[in-house]
Amino acid sequence: MSTVLLITPLMLATAAPAYTIQAPVYSHASQTALGATLASSTPFCLTTSTFSGTQTFNYQGKPTDSDNDSDQQGDC
């Protein structure tokens, strides 16, 4: 008798994008990343990051999993 392998959501899940880059330096004086301006993006804003954990949107606010607008993600 043959066994049919059923599909699970965990089998369908793919790795979330992860890039290792240097985290931006935050300035408490400007309350933004150092060098951030409205006219031009800062270099680190071009890359999806995970920094010290898994983050599912990048600096530009591009979502990178199926729907990642929850504020309950992260290390809750």
Added chain:
Amino acid sequence: MLLLFSGSYDGTVDRIVLSYGDDVFRFNYDLWQDYDLSFTERGWTIRNPEEREITSESVTAAYWWKAFAFFTQDDKYVRAEVKYTLRDIYGWCQIRGVAKGNSIDFHNKLGKMTILGLAREYFSVPDTLVTFRKFNASRLEGSQVVAKSLASELSDSKGALMTTQVNVAEIDPSFPWYLQSKIDSAWDVTVFFCNGHSFPFRRSRVGLTGLDWRADQNVEMLVEEWEPMALGSTFANKILNLSNKLGVEFGRYDFMTVGDTDELVFLEFNANGQWVFLDPFDKYGLLDCVTNWLRSS
């Protein structure tokens, strides 16, 4: 003064701060140890290392933007205490009517299926089923179906479920499933809604390697992948009416076109949906709209 709850490397909040001006205080959850904070039964005060200060007397608006999507290396106990405090301050602002936007846990209270049911009144919606033990899944067998995630949590192995086509007959009944009829579509359409204004954008699905556009983004270049589109006042009124029904002033609505027609099918509403990626060069007024909304009482 506007109180922003966020994380230190969030470019969306950088833009808000730069656009809003000086009367803003940003609290970054991941840098919580940098801030002096006191919270008594009479009120609260927060001060950053540059001596910028906000108090329960000076706050005029509070906005929560994905603060807990950032990470700290603290013990779980410490994280919980910090998060509790921040939620409590945000709650303090909510109960006094100065919080802007949707609550931190909006989708814990109002989920995709309930919203889909409300959206039916205004838009076409796809056949959709959330099922345990494949109960009633037979209604979708024989048609093209996609599996999606409800909560968008990553798995233990850090996997994300993108929209993926499945054969209903082959899915494991011992898992919860969120299933939807597959829509053959030429365009993804998303509508950013803020303070009564709708900003519709579309993105061609030509050349996508999978079903989900989120897996096919250029994350290394600052490029415009979405183009603005006109959807007319009737459509904008439907968005407005649905937003009123949901009780929201802010969010992002996702649609798809049916084939290459202009007909739209509603997919979902994101209460705290990302929006900067739609207008990365501030050409279409999204940032101004958000800033003006945060300034409004």
